[in-house]
Amino acid sequence: MDFESNRKKSVMSMIGSATDLEANNLELEAYQAYLASVQAVCSLLASGLSLDTDRSQMISLAKQCLERIQHISDRFGRKKLPPDPDSPVPGAAAAMTERLRRLRAGPAVGPFDPSDSAWSTYRNASICEPGELSEPSAPPADSPSDSIEDNLLVELESDSENASGRRDSEQPSSIEDNAAADETPIPAPRSATQRGTQPAAKPTNEQNGRTAARRDSDEEPFVYGTEIHRSRVPIPKPSDDLDPYQELSPLDLARKENERLVASYALRMQRSPKHVQHNLSLELQRRLTENRQLAAVKHQAWTQRRLESREHFLQLAKRVLPEEPSGGHPSPEYLQKQATLADILQFEQSHPWTRQLRDSLDAEPDSSGVVENALLHMLLEKSHPLSKLRQRLQYSLYCKLNPLVEQHAHLLDAVRVPAWSPETAPAADREQRAGLWPSLPEEDGEGESGGAEGAVGPEDAVDRQEREQQDEAFRRHLRNVISDTQDSERLLVSLAGAVHPALSGAHSRPVVQRVLFTPLWPHLLVLFRLANRRQERQLAEALTRLAAGGGQPVPARPHRLLLRRLLLATSPADKCRLLVELARALCDTADGPAGADVLLPRLTALVVHSAAPQLPSELQFISEFMSDGSFQGEQGYCLTSLQTALLYLIQQQ
């Protein structure tokens, strides 16, 4: 116990010195010190702590350290940091934060608990917002929120201690995030009361104080969440778990029974004299054979029954699904749809909660809340066939994305604002710094050095040709992935609609998109950005130049928050909705609604302030997955306005 508290003390003092270093602007040293502290916390945790409160305190300390690490590394850009092989890059830091968060999050909620928490568990496991918990962020009052995604952001933005306490107090259940199953490195027995009343660790208080101060003064640069593509969490292969409700076959039952017999006879034989042993062994043999034979007979009937029932459900599915227009042989897609729908109908037989979902859909087919709730349950409940299909689709998309994304993601390091960085970086204000540096005609995107050192060589023509070929390859791959993703989305939506007609309405597509895209988005974004690299670089340079010129208006806080939410949202439908909301907010002036004369300059100023070079990719993402026919509507208008603002800035070059 003494030993333990000594180690705890030394960890605390390590963290203390790291914060001191940071406070004295020795950021590199602070960075290293934070890294060491995280390591120390990890080894302390690995050695096991006797008190629950200690454990969660340590975890929250490590989290704070990771956030500082992320913050510092964000400020410096990855390359400026010491090339220590052990040093976690921001992505790794994020993954670690994620792991810690998952450890703390505790079990999720089951069917018929409010699905918000199931959803947030899912989202937390899928994605982790960089700096989300530590940066000055949206006070709930500022952004009236109406959807789960909004609530989640608000929740993330609120005090992390509260959030985890709340989550812990919820009941255990069967809905699990699709990533958490594979790793539980530290067994963490805990009780809700202990966690809830646990006093916050000291540095946490300090941190919170600092955050609050920042929030008031608004001195710190506003964080738009432009680094979300760095927090890629791998999507695991879906495991083909057996449904606990699933009926065992007679053969399986007999096997189990026989195993039990063998064990009990073995025990009896051990304790019996020799001559009885022989009899017992014969008896055992007889019983085993009997069981097996009986089971074989039963099994035949059982298989027959199952085949019949399967056929019954397949027929039911066929009746629900719209006929194939081609006639003749059904297409593989149709067969897949039919099989999944049959699975769903069969699943519903043995899961009474699905009946409740159907009842609520029957009662209120037009309520978006009911539709959302039903869909979230079907898509997140791990054993539901629709959820299994969703996981398979996500995994196959991930497999398509992953090799290229991981190999080339580093190219995006060159696409950033400021587009050129000084060699000797004082911890000065970003805008000021950028102003001191002359503009460069063309930056070499491939260069690991960031391309800041100067002249364009003669062999650049070859490089350029290569780069163009590479860009072309990126674009081709993107087209491919987009088309696959659209197919996946269509399949899920049409199946949902086949399960219940209320789920085929306009309400269900955004929900499906949200579940489908959440874990994929950080990966997808990298591919979009690679394909749009050229344009984004031009934008980044334009934004850098404009910021350097100074005198740019600072957009109103609600507008900045909306753009931030847009960047952090993971589904096209949510992003699109937020874009419309943003356009509306921008048109809202003291003199009543304003026209494009006001909208465009304001939108442009907001883009400049956001310093988000990935906006062309966001724009493409939204429009690729927008429903047909909305291009002439309000959404189309807002997209066009954003596109105009971006092109205007790019053409400023």
Add this chain to the structure above:
Amino acid sequence: MASPGGTAARANSDSFKVVLLGEGAVGKTSVVLSYVEGKFNEKHTTTLQASFLTKKLSLGGRRVTLAIWDTAGQERFHALGPIYYRESHGACLIYDVTDEDSFQKVKNWVRELRKMLGSEICLVICGNKIDLAKDRVVELSTALAYADSVGARHFETSAKTGEGIEEVFLFLSQQMLRVRDSRDAPPTGSLRRRQNVVVVEEPEPEPAKRSCCG
């Protein structure tokens, strides 16, 4: 690309995209707001409707939906105009009768639109702010002659009094319907006739009936 959508939409309602073009201070926003509310400078439900609005009309039994897109009047955004007016069916060019410059800008827009979208696009030119008659510098006869020469219709409007604004969009809608009909028709002669024959043979001439009653 627009044509199959257009024909499909025919059964229920025709939708058209209309862009608003004009220099900054000509009062585009007021014209739109005056059109949507029939009032001038009032509080509104959605703030976006001065930039983008949809309006449903009924013309001779046909339902028409207009999507009206405002564009930024500032010179610096001028080069990006094509993004806004691509695939639009009509354009409303607005100038300020008290500002000669804004009338010259309209001429530039007309030239550009004709170049990019050809004669398919229906144009109306609006001389706005006629309530400021005493400051008028662009004479009506000049404007009318110009509009005639480019195949556009000229209107005089006042966003303040609401004068002429309904007529602008009504005329534009009729014009766009006419263009769509004649474009969908050309081999029209035969196509129409065949449709008529079909209608005669069909036991329930549903589509024809609906368009008559509606």
